[in-house]
Amino acid sequence: MITLDAVTKTYSAEVSIGPVSAEIARGGITALVGPNGAGKSTVLTMIGRLLGADEGTIEVGGHDIATTRSRTLATVLSILRQENHFVTRLTVRQLVGFGRFPHSRGRLTAEDERHIDAAIDFLDLADLQDRYLDQLSGGQRQRAYVAMVLAQDTEYVLLDEPLNNLDMQHAVQMMRQLRRAADELGRTVVVVLHDVNFAAHYADRILAMQDGQVVEHGAPREIMTDEVLTRVFHTEVQVVEGPHGPLAVYY
Structure with a gap:
């Protein structure tokens, strides 16, 4: 499990992340979604200890990332930045x-x-x-x-927008391979995604962020509603039932 307890990062008087408190379950895929500037990549980078938190604690698999030796932590989690x-x-x-x-x-x-x-x-x-x-x-x-x-x-794999610059075919292939990594290799995958439909189709859980805060966290069908997505993304969204599950349509 990944646990964030009152984690904050302050860049200026106008720009800050948190406090963020959340638990990301072990196993499967958890997708971080939200509008640009919501804090998704910052949170992922703090979990991976590539960026230090100003306040709060983060634990990955029972290891406090602030105090665990780098060599030990590198056998527990891996991270791919943009x-x-x-x-x-x-x-x-x-x-x-x-x-x-x-x-x-x-x-x-x-x-x-x-x-x-x-x-x-x-x-x-x-x-x-x-x-x-x-x-x-x-x-x-x-x-x-x-x-x-x-x-x-490592058991925990953190990926920051791995679909960046990929066309549709290669984005689908990438998500299928991450799904296999979770299912066949037993990895806990945490991935930042821009496309909420990819998150809904491939992830087990979605953590939605807005303005540096976690505002929703649940199974895809709990997040994929008109009300939740319209509120998170600041634009009108309608969720329709597709052949393989819910799909968000933007207006």
């Missing part, structure tokens, strides 16, 4: 190998290679593993970064 820019020219396999650093400290063992192989196969990258990142399409590159995170072999 800014995935490596200045060094890397192959897909080299990139995925970085996910093993918390375990290998740079000296890959046979066990590390096994995890790298598994992550590459899981993301269907075997035919691309010797290609350089700058030779890949945006969708292929994004899959490589997610493979790196999965190779880290």
Whole structure:
């Protein structure tokens, strides 16, 4: 379980996040949704300890992230931010190998290679593993970064807008693979999404944010209502029943 207790982050007198208190259950996929500037990425980054909270506490799997050793925490949670820019020219396999650093400290063992192989196969990258990142399409590159995170072999996986810059086909493929990671690998996936329909279809739980606060938290059918989405996104939304569940229609 991930627990946030009165977590705040203040940037200025006009811009602040929190206090945020929430519990994210172990297992499955939890989607963070909300309008731009709601605080989704900030909260995810604080959970991943890439950004320090000004107040409050965050625990991941029983570990207080403020006091747990970095090496220990890196075996519990992994995080992929939006800014995935490596200045060094890397192959897909080299990139995925970085996910093993918390375990290998740079000296890959046979066990590390096994995890790298598994992550590459899981993301269907075997035919691309010797290609350089700058030779890949945006969708292929994004899959490589997610493979790196999965190779880290942590129970908790945090992903900040992994569908960014993906077309519809590749966005669907990515969400299917994250669903498989939760179901087949037993990972707890927490993902920031802009598209609430993707959240409704693939996530087990949705945490909706607005103006730096958590305003709704529940199963997709609890969040996917006209009233809730209209209030969260500040625009009129109608929820209709599609062939595979509720869909939000924006006006």
